[in-house]
Amino acid sequence: MTINLDRPDMIVAVIGAGAMGRGIAQVCAQAGLQTLLFDARDGAVAEAIAVVDKGLDGQVAKGRMSADDKASVMQRLRPMASLADAASAGLVIEAIVEDLAVKRELFRALEKHLGADAVIATNTSSLSVTEIAAGCERPARVGGLHFFNPPPVMKLVEVIGGLRSDPALVDALVAFALRIGKQPIVATDTPGFVVNHAGRAYGPEALRIVAQGIASPREVDILMKEAAGFRMGPFELFDLIGADITHAVMESIFARYYDEPMYQPSAQLAVRVAGGLLGRKTGRGFYDYADAPKTSAPTILVAPRPKPASVWIADEDGAAELAALLNAAGIQATVGGAPSAHAVNIVTPLGEDCTGAALRLKLDPARTVAVDMVGRFKGRYTVMKNPLTAPDALGATVAALAATGAPVTAINDSIGFVVQRLLAMIVNVGSRIAELRVAAPADIDTAVELGLNYPRGPLALGDLLGPARVLAVLDHMQAATHDPKYRATAWLRRRAALGVSLRTPD
Numbered sequence: 001m002t003i004n005l006d007r008p009d010m011i012v013a014v015i016g017a018g019a020m021g022r023g024i025a026q027v028c029a030q031a032g033l034q035t036l037l038f039d040a041r042d043g044a045v046a047e048a049i050a051v052v053d054k055g056l057d058g059q060v061a062k063g064r065m066s067a068d069d070k071a072s073v074m075q076r077l078r079p080m081a082s083l084a085d086a087a088s089a090g091l092v093i094e095a096i097v098e099d100l101a102v103k104r105e106l107f108r109a110l111e112k113h114l115g116a117d118a119v120i121a122t123n124t125s126s127l128s129v130t131e132i133a134a135g136c137e138r139p140a141r142v143g144g145l146h147f148f149n150p151p152p153v154m155k156l157v158e159v160i161g162g163l164r165s166d167p168a169l170v171d172a173l174v175a176f177a178l179r180i181g182k183q184p185i186v187a188t189d190t191p192g193f194v195v196n197h198a199g200r201a202y203g204p205e206a207l208r209i210v211a212q213g214i215a216s217p218r219e220v221d222i223l224m225k226e227a228a229g230f231r232m233g234p235f236e237l238f239d240l241i242g243a244d245i246t247h248a249v250m251e252s253i254f255a256r257y258y259d260e261p262m263y264q265p266s267a268q269l270a271v272r273v274a275g276g277l278l279g280r281k282t283g284r285g286f287y288d289y290a291d292a293p294k295t296s297a298p299t300i301l302v303a304p305r306p307k308p309a310s311v312w313i314a315d316e317d318g319a320a321e322l323a324a325l326l327n328a329a330g331i332q333a334t335v336g337g338a339p340s341a342h343a344v345n346i347v348t349p350l351g352e353d354c355t356g357a358a359l360r361l362k363l364d365p366a367r368t369v370a371v372d373m374v375g376r377f378k379g380r381y382t383v384m385k386n387p388l389t390a391p392d393a394l395g396a397t398v399a400a401l402a403a404t405g406a407p408v409t410a411i412n413d414s415i416g417f418v419v420q421r422l423l424a425m426i427v428n429v430g431s432r433i434a435e436l437r438v439a440a441p442a443d444i445d446t447a448v449e450l451g452l453n454y455p456r457g458p459l460a461l462g463d464l465l466g467p468a469r470v471l472a473v474l475d476h477m478q479a480a481t482h483d484p485k486y487r488a489t490a491w492l493r494r495r496a497a498l499g500v501s502l503r504t505p506d
Contacts, residue, residue: 001116001117001138001140001141001166002117003117003119003141003166003168003169003172004090004117004172005090005091005119005172005173005175005176005179006172006175006176006179007090009034010033010034010090010091011033011034011035011036011088011089011090011091012025012028012033012034012035012036012089012090012091012092012093013035013036013037013038013080013085013086013089013091013092013093014028014035014036014037014038014092014093014095015038015039015083015086015092015093015094015095015096015106015110016038016039016094016095016096016123017037017038017039017041017044017045017047017048018039018044018048018095018096019149019150020095020123020147020149020151021037021039021048021095021096021123022037022048022049022051022052023147023149023150023151023152024093024095024123024147024151025037025048025052025077026052026055026056026073026077026151026152027147027151027152027180027181027182028093028180029052029073029074029076029077030073030152030180030181031179031180031181032076033076033180034076034078035076035077035078036078036079036080036085036086036089037049037077037078037079037080038079038080038082038083038085038086045079045080046079049074049077049079052074052077053074055152056070056073056074057070083109083110083112083113084113086110086113086114087113087114087115089114089118090115090117090118090119091118091119091120091121091176092110092114092118092119092120092121093121093122093123093145094106094107094120094121094122094123094124095123095147098124098125098126098127100127100131100132103122103124103127103132104132104134104135104136105135107120107132107133107135107136107142108135108136108137111136111137111138116138117141118141119141119142119143119169119172119173120136120141120142120143121142121143121144121145121173122142122143122144122145123144123145123146123147124144124146125146125192125193125196125249126191126192126196126249126252126253128162128189128191129142129143129144129160129161129162129165129189130162130163130164130189132162133162133164133165134164139162139164139165140164140165140166140169141165141166141169142162142164142165143159143160143161143162143165143169143170143173144158144159144160144161144162144173144189144193145157145158145159145160145173145176145177146158146159146160146193146195147182148195148450148451154450154451155181155182155183155450156182156183156184156185156195156446156447156450156451157177157182157183157184157185158184158185158186158187158193158194158195158447158451159173159174159177159184159185159186159187160186160187160188160189160193161186161188161189162189163189170186174186183446183450185439185443185444185446185447186439186440186443187438187439187443187447188436188437188438188439190436190438191252191253191256191257192249192252192253192256193438193439194433194438194439194443194444194447194448194451195447195448195451195452196249196253197253197429197433197438198426198429198430198433198444198447198448198451198452198458199249199452200250200253200262200263200429201422201425201426201428201429201430201458202234202237202422202425202426202452202454203234203237203238203246203250204250204263204264204265204266205421205422205425206220206224206233206234206235206422207234207266207268207269208266209414209418209421209422210235210268211266211267211268212414213299213412214299214411214412214413214414214418215299215409215411215412215418216298216299217233217235217286217287218235218287218298219298219299219409219411219418220233220234220235220418221233221234221235221236222380222409223380223382223409223418223419224418224419224422226379226380226407227372227375227379227380227381227382227409227419228375228419228422228423228455229379229455230454230455231453231455232453234422235285235286235287236286236287238269238279238285238286239279239280239285239286239287239289240279240280241279242278242279242280242281243269243272243273243277243278243279243285244273244278246269247265247266247269247270247273250263250265250266250269251265261483261484261485262428262429262432262484262485262487264485272285298410299410299411299412300385300394300410300411300412302391302394302395302398302410303391303395304395304399305392305395305396305398305399306396306399307329307330307331307396307399307400307402307403308331308343308344308396308397308399308400309331309332310331310332310333310334310340310343311326311331311332311333311334311343311344311345311346311396311397311400312333312334312337312339312340312343312344312345312346313333313334313335313336313346313347313348314335314336314345314346314347314348314357314361314363315335315336315337316347316348316349316350317348317350317373317374317469317472318348318371318373318374319335319336319348319373320335321373322346322348322371322373323335325404326400326401326403326404328404329400329403329404329405330403331400331403339363339367341364342367343367344367344369344393344396344397344400345358345363345364345367345368345369345393346368346369346370346371346397347361347363347368347369347370347371348370348371348372348373349370349476350374350420350469350472350473350476351415351416351420351421351424351472351473351474351475351476351477351480352415352416352476352480353370353384353386353413353414353415353480354368354369354370354384354385354386354389354413355386355387355413356415356480357370358386365386365387365388365389366388366389366390366393367389367390367393368386368389368393369383369384369385369389369393369394369397370383370384370385370386370417371383371384371397371401372384372417372418372419372420374417374419374420374423374465374469374473375419375420375423375464375465379406380406380407380408380409381401381404381406381407381408381409382408382409382410382411382417382418382419383397383398383401383408383409383410383411384410384411384412384413384414384417385410385411385412385413386413387413394410398410415476415477415480415481416473416476416477420473421473421477423461423465423470424470424473424474424477425486426454426458426461427458427459427461427462427465427470427492427502428470428474428486428488428489428492429458430444430445430448430457430458430459430461430462430502431458431459431462431488431489431491431492431502432489432491433458434459434491434502435489435490435491440505441459441502441503441504441505442503444457444458444459445457445458445459445460445503458502459501459502459503460502460503462492462502463501463502463503467492467495467496467499467500467501467502468496468499470492470496471488471492471493471496474486474487474488474492475488
């Protein structure tokens with residue numbers, strides 16, 4: 001077939017007038033393309049066009065668009081009476097319900113009306129492009145254009161070719177995405193593509209941390225924002241997206257990867273979905289949106305203590321940096337050597353819990369407190385006690401860190417604390433995506449930064465933390481739990497051993 005999606009007069013038809021469909025249609029119309037919009041529900045298209053019209057009025061009011069430009073966009077956005085009206089379209093973008101049978105039925109119906117060279121693109125986020133195309137007479141014309149919500153705002157588009165797609169189709173869809181002002185990345189036809197696949201680390205591991213009583217949802221969110229630099233904490237993100245949608249994606253990817261432990265869903269989230277605690281759309285999720293302030297009881301209450309005169313720090317990863325911070329705050333920090341019988345003992349483990357580090361170093365558990373130094377983050381510190389840590393030792397450590405000027409969160413004993421555990425899993429899942437050749441390493445980082453709004457993509461994050469350090473966190477977590485969920489990928493292990501970037505291709 002001849003594929004030509006760069007014609008100046010090309011018409012785009014969008015099927016599905018929900019939030020995604022109307023957003024995609026708006027993007028195409030704003031890019032100067034004649035755009036048709038269809039929905040099987042009576043009145044849906046008129047409602048969608050009215051929403052777009054109102055939204056563009058807001059852009060005009062803010063000075064981001066002229067009234068004439070807005071009028072031109074609305075003239076280019078027209079309703080379709082039936083699928084037959086798509087006959088003139090060079091590209092049809094489907095944005096209907098995530099149901100394989102329904103999509104196949106639609107594609108078969110569309111083929112009766114489309115020209116031989118028309119392209120059909122699915123906006124699916126979780127279904128296989130190959131499976132959808134298998135129901136078509138001409139599967140070579142079918143590809144994936146996965147936009148993100150809301151399409152007028154989100155820059156990323158994942159471009160996917162099916163196994164029977166025309167070899168030129170992916171390049172044509174990439175060029176089309178650029179034409180409408182989006183940033184395309186190419187992904188293979190695998191479950192979750194890049195972005196939904198990469199998201200299997202942040203939320204699921206945070207749910208495990210809370211289920212294990214290590215920290216509260218609010219504390220995890222605060223740590224990931226203030227200590228790790230994320231725009232939203234995982235539980236805020238659950239409430240924004242909706243627990244039902246998030247859980248469905250978890251279950252889908254877990255099943256489609258044949259129960260890969262790395263993607264295990266959360267039983268706790270399943271219960272919340274069953275109970276209707278879905279987040280913002282129901283008024284209550286991990287937070288209660290009927291109350292203005294977000295409240296969540298802290299896991300550990302630490303009684304105020306005076307700043308200690310001195311502390312002892314085990315001579316391990318991060319010890320020198322921590323000692324320098326404490327010395328600058330007027331606290332005598334001794335690194336290594338024999339710990340004093342009365343001093344606070346601070347350990348900085350990688351992937352270990354405080355208990356394991358204290359026993360390994362033959363320290364008095366009652367005087368031992370762990371501090372997370374993996375990311376060298378100074379926005380907020382995490383201290384971790386073990387079951388025998390004395391309250392005065394914990395309080396003194398909190399006071400010492402607070403003297404450096406940063407806030408402190410205290411958590412219960414955990415392999416990998418909170419921040420290093422979540423970051424290590426994000427890096428490992430990103431490494432697995434690279435290992436499975438789902439996308440090029442640079443595209444994986446771009447997709448995650450734009451699609452998930454992480455401060456860095458997973459491979460760039462691994463380079464920042466140090467691949468060897470991330471590997472140590474994962475190896476120690478797996479050794480402590482014997483859980484295959486934490487096994488490091490060969491991609492990560494090789495590059496850590498070679499001392500090279502995780503973005504290094506084979």
